[in-house]
Amino acid sequence: MLRSMxxxxxxxxxxxxxxxxxxxxxxxxxxxxxKSGRVMFKDVMSxxxxxxxxxxxxxxxxxxxxxxxxxxxxxxxxxxxxGGSALTTNNPTDVRIDGDGFxxxxxxxxxxxxxxxxxxxxxxDAAKNLxxxxxxxxxxxxxxxxxxxxxxxxxxxxxxxxxxxxxxDGSTDNAVKLGVGKVINPEGLEKIGGSLxxxxxxxxxxxxxxxxxxxxxxxxxxxxxxxxLEMSNVDLTGEFTEMIVAQRxxxxxxxxxxxxxxxxxxxxxxxx
Numbered sequence: 001m002l003r004s005m006x007x008x009x010x011x012x013x014x015x016x017x018x019x020x021x022x023x024x025x026x027x028x029x030x031x032x033x034x035k036s037g038r039v040m041f042k043d044v045m046s047x048x049x050x051x052x053x054x055x056x057x058x059x060x061x062x063x064x065x066x067x068x069x070x071x072x073x074x075x076x077x078x079x080x081x082x083g084g085s086a087l088t089t090n091n092p093t094d095v096r097i098d099g100d101g102f103x104x105x106x107x108x109x110x111x112x113x114x115x116x117x118x119x120x121x122x123x124x125d126a127a128k129n130l131x132x133x134x135x136x137x138x139x140x141x142x143x144x145x146x147x148x149x150x151x152x153x154x155x156x157x158x159x160x161x162x163x164x165x166x167x168x169d170g171s172t173d174n175a176v177k178l179g180v181g182k183v184i185n186p187e188g189l190e191k192i193g194g195s196l197x198x199x200x201x202x203x204x205x206x207x208x209x210x211x212x213x214x215x216x217x218x219x220x221x222x223x224x225x226x227x228x229l230e231m232s233n234v235d236l237t238g239e240f241t242e243m244i245v246a247q248r249x250x251x252x253x254x255x256x257x258x259x260x261x262x263x264x265x266x267x268x269x270x271x272x
Contacts (some may be wrong), residue, residue, distance in 0.1 A: 002172055003047070005068060005260035010071030011253030014041055017074050018246045025234045033119030033195045034232040035079050036062055042075035081186040084118075084233040085227070087179040093130075096230040097214065098220020101196065103181040104139040105132055113209055114139050116181050118230055119195040124148065130163075134194050135159075139179040143211040146176055156231040159223040161214035180221045 020041040023122040028034040047068040053063035073119035087095060101114035115136065122138055123131050128148040130138040137145035141161070148155060152165040152173075182188060188202035201207040245272070 002260045002263060003068060005257055005264075007069065007071040008253040008256030008260065010044065010073060010149045012250055013254070014039075014074055015250040015253065016073050016248045017077075019250070021077060021242065022239055022243050022246065025239050028234070029234045029236060031195065031231055031232050032121055032229050033084070033117060034234065035081050035084075036232070036234045038078050038080060040075040040078065041072050043069055043073050044073050046070060077188070079187050079191070080233065082233045084231045087229045087231050088227060089228045089229055092156055092226055093122045093124065094227060094229050095178070096121065096225050096228045097180065098225050099210075099220075100180055101214065101219075101221035102186075104143065104179040104181050104209075105136040105196070106139055106145060107136055109145065112197055113207075114179070114181070114198040114211070115141060115192070116183070116189065116199065116209075117195050119154060121229055128152065136196075139186075139211060140176040141179045141211050141213045146178070149173065152257070157224055157226040159215050159225070161224045177213050178224060180214045180216075181209050182212060182219045182221055183209075 004019045010214070021037045021039050028036075041247055046069045049068060050063075052065045053060075055062035063136045076261070081266055083099075095103075097118065097120070102118060103120060104114035105117055108116050118134070121133055123133060128150070130146040132138065135191040140146050146163070148163075149165055150168065151168045152205045153168050155165045157163055157178065158174070161180065162174040163176045163178065164172055165176075166172055181242050183199075183203050184205075185203050188200050189197035190200050192198050212219045212221060214221050
């Protein structure tokens, strides 16, 4: 069987995966805190027809090897953790991180390692718990769920994540701070849906995650901006351009398969 046919099949599979990633990016163009993905290709093992010959002084020069490539495969599917555009909402419970870091959220108190997210559309429930839109508890700098004081009448969030609570008697309390997690390799995080990420052993050493504060120069975390949300970092212009490239690449590889099939048909018809 011709090598070119299998090379064309591998190319079609690769570009199909690329189209899947592009489609997901475009679908999440308005998703808060979404980070786009990209596909990187690599060639597979090449078949060596003849090896290398070393030069032999002045008698004979060196000869390069002859190799035939056997197709392409997906090298990686990366998550591009670039900052998204800011959307001003003027809602005090909407926050974004202007720089590095992730918000920490938990499903319940029994969960040890928090999930991470860049979506800062938070809410306050009837028990005055600070929650995500899916009901996950937002954690403080100690990794514990944040609950406002009973006599809190209003609150605001400062740049370092301090929750300034105004009490009924006119006093204020800013002891509680939003927890922020710093990740060495954000691309190593695992997407679990709902704009959430799970810590892995390739994101931080041994998969450890320590809660810290925002606007921390030592840890390198960004400042908290209240009244704004971080939108998706998907660039529609680039995505549609990559879609055209993927579509033409898919068509070209399908033509390779068609041509290889015609060659095989001619070979079969040699014996009449």
